[in-house]
Amino acid sequence: SxxxxxxxxxxxxxxxSPLSLECTVEGTSNPNLYWYRQAAGRGLQLLFYSVGIGQxxxxxxxxxxxxxxxxxxxxxxxKKLLLSDSGFYLCAWSVGDSYGYTFGSGTRLTVV
Amino acid sequence: xxxxxxxxxxxxxxxxxxxxTYCNSSTxxxxxxxxxxxxxxxxxxxxxxxxSGEVKKQKRLTFQFGEAKKNSSLHITATQTTDVGTYFCxxxxxxxLIFGQGTELSVKP
Numbered sequence: 001s002x003x004x005x006x007x008x009x010x011x012x013x014x015x016x017s018p019l020s021l022e023c024t025v026e027g028t029s030n031p032n033l034y035w036y037r038q039a040a041g042r043g044l045q046l047l048f049y050s051v052g053i054g055q056x057x058x059x060x061x062x063x064x065x066x067x068x069x070x071x072x073x074x075x076x077x078x079k080k081l082l083l084s085d086s087g088f089y090l091c092a093w094s095v096g097d098s099y100g101y102t103f104g105s106g107t108r109l110t111v112v
Numbered sequence: 113x114x115x116x117x118x119x120x121x122x123x124x125x126x127x128x129x130x131x132x133t134y135c136n137s138s139t140x141x142x143x144x145x146x147x148x149x150x151x152x153x154x155x156x157x158x159x160x161x162x163x164s165g166e167v168k169k170q171k172r173l174t175f176q177f178g179e180a181k182k183n184s185s186l187h188i189t190a191t192q193t194t195d196v197g198t199y200f201c202x203x204x205x206x207x208x209l210i211f212g213q214g215t216e217l218s219v220k221p
Contacts (some may be wrong), residue, residue: 003188032207042198046154051207059208090154097204100145100157 004025006104008090013111017063018038019078021107023091024070031093033074034101035066038088050074115146116203118212126220135201135214143204144184146175150197150209151209158186191219 003026013019025031035047046059049064054064063082066074074091091104117136127132132138135144143162145157159168161184163176174187188195198214 034209041216044211046208047212049208050161092209094209095144098160100147100160101155101209103154103156106154 002093003092004091004093004101004102004104006107008107009105010108011082011110013109015083015111016080019081019109020075021084021089021109023074023076023104024072024086025074025093028072028093028095030071032090033068035074035076035105036090036092038090038098038106040087044090048076052106081111083111085109115142115210116201116212118201118215120215121213122216122218124218124220125191127193128190130134131191131195131217133186133201133217135186135202135212137182140181141184141203142181144177145202145204146184146186147200147202147211148197149200152196155200163189167191188217190216193219193221195219 006023013100032051034043034049037047038044048056048058050056050068053068053071064078086109088106090106092101094101113179119134123131145160145161146158148158149155158220159175164181165179166177172189176185176195184201198216200214201212202209
């Protein structure tokens with residue numbers, strides 16, 4: 001069966017520090033991968049999506065970046081975090097348009 | 113791009129009462145999905161609707177897609193405390209899933 005792993009679960013980082021969040025998917029090949037961010041009490045904002053290795057599309061210009069070094073690995077990074085980067089970061093995968101997205105358990109990032 | 117407006121933003125009900133959340137679009141939607149996010153958790157896919165006027169049921173949950181495919185609703189009959197959470201509608205746009213703002217449901221026992 002397919003599973004998605006996302007870590008860490010919580011993270012507290014100082015302003016200006018780097019960030020690396022990792023997401024891996026098991027049990028499927030060539031999935032579409034997504035990074036979403038959810039601010040407290042608000043909806044989900046799509047940050048990046050990828051349809052294949054090395055293929056990244058950015059939805060929102062900001063100081064975050066994403067990479068897909070392997071088929072089932074998706075990484076969200078920042079060189080210097082801002083206070084506004086705080087939020088709940090969710091990785092998700094899908095295969096085709098006929099099925100729903102499967103989300104990871106998320107990372108709660110607090111920038112202090 | 114397509115956007116969906118979801119109402120209400122919050123709904124507080126007594127256990128046993130019904131609950132409905134609505135999703136509206138100004139443009140025709142190819143499909144609509146519904147997700148549930150428990151407090152502190154991640155969104156979980158509930159269902160996808162694709163046909164005009166489609167109605168699907170999952171136990172006490174009834175999902176409906178409007179005849180014009182511009183609106184959708186999720187209705188919960190006789191809410192239970194386990195129904196607590198935020199319910200999101202979402203639409204596929206260019207292979208990407210765009211979410212509504214969600215309706216947060218609280219249930220008083």
